[in-house]
Amino acid sequence: MTDVTINSEPTAGDSATSSCCGSCGTGAAAAPQAEAANRAVFEVTGMTCGHCVSSVTAELKKIAGVTEVAVDLATGKVTVDSTAPLNDTDVAAAIDEAGYDLTARLEG
Secondary structure (H helix, E strand, O other), X not given: OOOOOXXXXXXXXXXXXXXXXOOOOOOOOOOOOOOOOEEEEEEEEXXXXXXXXXXXXXXXXXXXXEEXXXXXXXXXXXXXXXXXXXXXXXXXXXXHHHOOEEEEEEEO
16 A cells, blocks of 8 residues: 655645635635637526526536526526537527526527
């Protein structure tokens, strides 16, 4: 068996403010991600709480190529980043499956 020592002290060249990958939930914030190749913003009605946000997010993330979903509950705006252009029919079906209504595509 090999002994492993983990040094938590910074070494030469390390910076106390260096960027962390963010996956552990500790340390410095990860660097901002590059903007997705495709971004679309939709207006969704009927959302009133955090559960609504979770439902819409989960259904949209099932669409192939979707990389990120951000829901603004106050405005009803849903921003979807994806690797390819989104099909409005797929987005409407996902939002409908979550129990809400796609009102309009605002951007993208």
